[in-house]
Amino acid sequence: MERYTIEQRDKVVRAYYENGRSNQKTYRALRYILGQFNRPNVRTIGKIVKKFEKTGSVKDVKTPVHARSARTAENIAAVRDSLAAEPSISIRRRAQQLQLSRSSLMNIMQKDLQLHPNKERIADYKASIASSTESSKRNRKRVKHQSSSKTALKVTPEEIPSDAIHKHLCYFRFPRKSSSQ
Incomplete structure (x- = not known):
């Protein structure tokens, strides 16, 4: 699917309100503005206008990055101390003791502590x-x-x-x- 530029989306919204808030009339009007083969279809026009009415902008919304919940500094330090104290404990047992999932424990060991299976x-x-x-x-x-x-x-x-x-x-x-x- 082709992404439309902010200027093109702005033209779509302007054409929508100039043509009586009709997706079909906007589609026909955009033929002369954007060209016959470069205009969005009726459904895309509806989505662009809906986004504009909801957010007040036609710009892309940045997706939020979720915070780390398992690979925190405290958990990394706890894993490091646990490894120093008892290096022969299995991954499953260590994960239970530290109340972490096995995959989180493995990520901490491999990515943060640079410990790799050998x-x-x-x-x-x-x-x-x-x-x-x-x-x-x-x-x-x-x-x-x-x-x-x-x-x-x-x-x-x-x-x-x-x-x-x-x-x-x-x-x-x-x-x-x-x-x-």
């Missing part, structure tokens, strides 16, 4: 399990055997290196500090 750590975790000592080869054979029998693999903490546990629990990574600092 799949590399999960891959590092899997790689560290696969590459640890000779016993891991036996474990892999046991995993293949158990996965074929549809039973769950139970890995004890002693079998997993401590850095792999840390990488597994830290789903979100903090942004790296630049070397100049």
